[in-house]
Amino acid sequence: MYENGALHPLEPFLLGERQQVTVTISGATVVSPNNPLLVSPEEWSDAAQDEIDIAEVRRALSTIRGSLSEAVLEERRER
Numbered sequence: 001m002y003e004n005g006a007l008h009p010l011e012p013f014l015l016g017e018r019q020q021v022t023v024t025i026s027g028a029t030v031v032s033p034n035n036p037l038l039v040s041p042e043e044w045s046d047a048a049q050d051e052i053d054i055a056e057v058r059r060a061l062s063t064i065r066g067s068l069s070e071a072v073l074e075e076r077r078e079r
Helices: 041-048 054-062 068-078
Strands: none
């Protein structure tokens, strides 16, 4: 079940610790075009042209306090 931004299994998993898994989402899902996590094709195109190195990524991630998803949502709200 998906609730409050997290997946919650309905039954226990028989998995080893840190085992990699693949999640498949089934069923029709309607996402509002106003969803703050959606970006336009232009934004994707612009971002593809950015030259960012791993040091910049680490610096940016180190400033985030709390949830990364909440930080992304907050940044989108500010635009």
